[in-house]
Amino acid sequence: MTLLLLGLAFCLIIEGVAYALFPRQFLAMWEAMREIDPDMIRMLGIAAFAAGVAIFWAVA
Secondary structure (H helix, E strand, C coil): CCHHHHHHHHHHHHHHHHHHCCCCHHHHHHHHHHHCCCCHHHHHHHHHCCCCCCCCHHHC
């Protein structure tokens, strides 16, 4: 459980730093994502989830 919480904390740290350092680029990215088909975004999310589960399973 500790490892899971550390992983979550690491993700939040990385995202927080990225938002703090590059806020305009993130706003531009969000605007660009409005033009992408929602099904494509869903598939990318599922792929990222599957990759995360696979990495977690391989390490744990």
